[in-house]
Amino acid sequence: MSETTHAGPMLAADGTPLKRSLARALRRQKLRALALIAPLLIFVLLTFVTPIVSMLWRSVENAIVPETLPLTVEALKDWDPTRGELPEEAVFAAMVTDLQAAVKAKTHTKLGTRLNYENPGISSLFRSTGRNVGKWDLAADGPFKEKLIEADKGWGDIEVWKTLQRYSGHYTAGYFLNAADLENTAEGIQLRPEEQRIYMTLFIRTMWMSLMITGSCLLLGYPVAWLLANLRASTSNVLMILVLLPFWTSLLVRTSAWKVLLQQQGVINDLLVWVGLVDDANRLVMINNQFGTIIAMTHILLPFMILPLYSVMKTIPPSYLRAAKSLGATNWTAFWRVYFPQSVPGIGAGSILVFILAIGYYITPELVGGTQGVFISNRIAFHISSSLNWGLAAALGTILLSLVLLLYYVYDKIVGIDNVKLG
Amino acid sequence: MKTTHLLLATSALAMSAGAASAVDLTFVSWGGAYQESQLKAYAEPYMAAHPDVNIIWDESSAEAVAKLRAMNEAGNLTWDLVDVTVSDSMRLCDEGLARPIDGATELAAAPDGTDADTDFGATRVNECFVPQIVYSxxxxxxxxxxxxxxxxxxxxxxxxxxxxxxxxxxxxxxxxxxxxxxxxxxxxxxxxxxxxxxxxxxxxxxxxxxxxxxxxxxxxxxxxxxxxxxxxxxxxxxxxxxxxxxxxxxxxxxxxxxxxxxxDIDGWIVPTGLSPEKEAIVMDFLMFATDTQRLADQAKYISYGPARASSAPLVGKHEALGIEMAPHMPTDPANAxxxxxxxxxxxxxxxxxxxxxxxxxxxx
Structure with a gap:
């Protein structure tokens, strides 16, 4: 065996080295496979990955400042803000030149909006200055330091220039800092003042309330799925319709129904008062708080727990339980040692599904969450559609996405993602 | 032979349909009773006078700025006239997403000849914004x-x-x-x-x-x-x-x-980037829909005050209930x-x- 006849590479029948010939055959196969999945791959790239990446990109993008004020950014490089003095005339003149071009292109107010996120008041500073600056003659009307400050005394505020200098790069960490309740001050990165901290609270609340919702879905869904899987087909079909019917009903309708049921003058409170369990003056507060959000979302997400559980339980042969009992196990032991471990893949699938859906929910919390039951997604939606701070929304979204991926990783480490089954 | 005839006939039909086809305009508003009042007071009379114009409504005013910004970035404008609040009109005007409108030439003067800008007075908050109603x-x-x-x-x-x-x-x-x-x-x-x-x-x-x-x-x-x-x-x-x-x-x-x-004031803005043909129709509608009589007409359907000073005396009774609307206006002197x-x-x-x-x- 060990006596090889020659030291050269092994050859195929046609004389080419075997390795190369094998690689060529495999490459052809790979290309064919790639060609087969190409339509889907391109579709996913275009409609899913690209929009997400371009949205996430906004969380660090800051090109508007250097592009609108190129000369000012350049001139501000040498300015030392720690000396506590306003920049020199050259910077002001550069600002006037930049502003004149920006006013012509109508970008100065856009820039004002951007910088206003960092320093309230800059928006109107740019808008009001924009009205005057167009008429000035660059060559004859200097010096501009006094002139700008006269046009709007905001230019005499050193903080405005500090903000400009701090946010003059093409990229910024400002949005991410803001999303983490931090701010970039002259003394470095610090926690925001307490009355402005909000996002960390919301992230933590979103996480633990989603966990609560997943937990209550599991508690309520497990017995239902067990019944569905173990009853006679005719009965379980009827039950299945009962599970699916709300699933097909509009989300808004179901949320509003919970409002009618849970509010203080609502059905449940009326019933409790009528029975005498609750005093009319002290009706229970069950909505516009965390309780309301958990109840409504558990109801809405329940089918996502029941269906994977059901399809896994359907595959567990009932004979295993009977075998366990015939060997002397009590009901509990038979369930806990034999049945439950086999249903774990369904629990995993249902929990992941419910948790990930819950974490991104915002319509239901918005309607029934009051002030204590809203999620981080409500703030993301607010910044996308109302405050229009898309950079901050993107930063919050990126953090949320990373948190989900992190949890997914942790789940994989603890339970193992191969152990998830949808049927 | 028969096929050729059929083909000719269908293409002729398609061409004639193309020539007479209506222009579809998409207007954006808030839905509900308010949009209904705009439909009754402005859109229906305008469509009756211009059968070739067809107005479609989109109830997206609450996200108007976000959506217009996204449309602008994507280069695909699908809206022709948008109803917004004052603060949103400021943001749209600031970002160059709304077109400036000249009060003297592009808006109707009051019946007594007062120019539109004076008639609107303080309600015309910026050059892009054509006010309709004052609400509170x-x-x-x-x-x-x-x-x-x-x-x-x-x-x-x-x-x-x-x-x-x-x-x-x-x-x-x-x-x-x-x-x-x-x-x-x-x-x-x-x-x-x-x-x-x-x-x-x-x-x-x-x-x-x-x-x-x-x-x-x-x-x-x-x-x-x-x-x-x-x-x-x-x-x-x-x-x-x-x-x-x-x-x-x-x-x-x-x-x-x-x-x-x-x-607060609600009014129209015209998005920038409309095709010249569409813009001409939209501006014609805008001049019609914000004249003195039309603004007064809207108050028949909803209790919001017309933004023009000259419209106030023309405010009549509620279309269905028959009650005088003036005392229910936020701008009524007794309420204000x-x-x-x-x-x-x-x-x-x-x-x-x-x-x-x-x-x-x-x-x-």
């Missing part, structure tokens, strides 16, 4: 739950001893912080200078703290009338038109408190004795900052 955010209360002395001042909202029970307030700082400072003893004209300081903001929140656990926060204007009708709250703020329809159309036991009503003119420019600067503080305060 004001308070309604349950007449049967406030005893024999109904509230007369906005500060009664903060008086839990006299009027116990829950209050519905809009989940945003605008209006609420102004009312809080006013009821904390700040003179109306000093409100914004006080709010410009951190202490002033803290003071407003401290005042709101006194009723915080009795407040139900709303985000949609329809919530307050519902909460009042259900008896969930004793009093609540909402848009005056919503209260009008709860009181006059649905006969709910609700009373109105006009004290310190907060004026004490008005909060909220400062758009100040809020444009401070909205993000105060809103962050407001949200943090809510979450505490």
């Amino acid at each position: 955010t004001t308070w309604g209360y349950r007449t049967d739950l406030v005893g024999d002395t109904p509230p007369t001042s906005v500060c009664d909202v903060f008086d839990l001893a006299k009027y116990p029970g829950k209050r519905a307030m809009q989940k945003r700082p605008i209006d609420n912080v102004e009312w809080a400072l006013y009821c904390d003893g700040v003179a109306k004209e000093d409100i914004y200078s006080v709010l410009s300081t951190d202490e002033g903001v803290a003071r407003a929140f401290a005042k709101l703290d006194t009723i915080k656990d009795q407040v139900v926060w709303w985000t949609a204007g329809a919530e307050t009338p519902q909460l009042l009708a259900d008896g969930e709250v004793v009093m609540g703020s909402t848009f005056n038109g919503r209260l009008f329809s709860a009181i006059a159309e649905q006969n709910q036991p609700i009373g109105m408190l006009w004290d310190m009503q907060s004026y 004795t004490n008005v909060l003119h909220y400062d758009y420019t100040w809020w444009a600067d401070h909205r993000d900052d105060i809103d962050a503080k407001f949200q943090a305060w809510l979450a505490q």
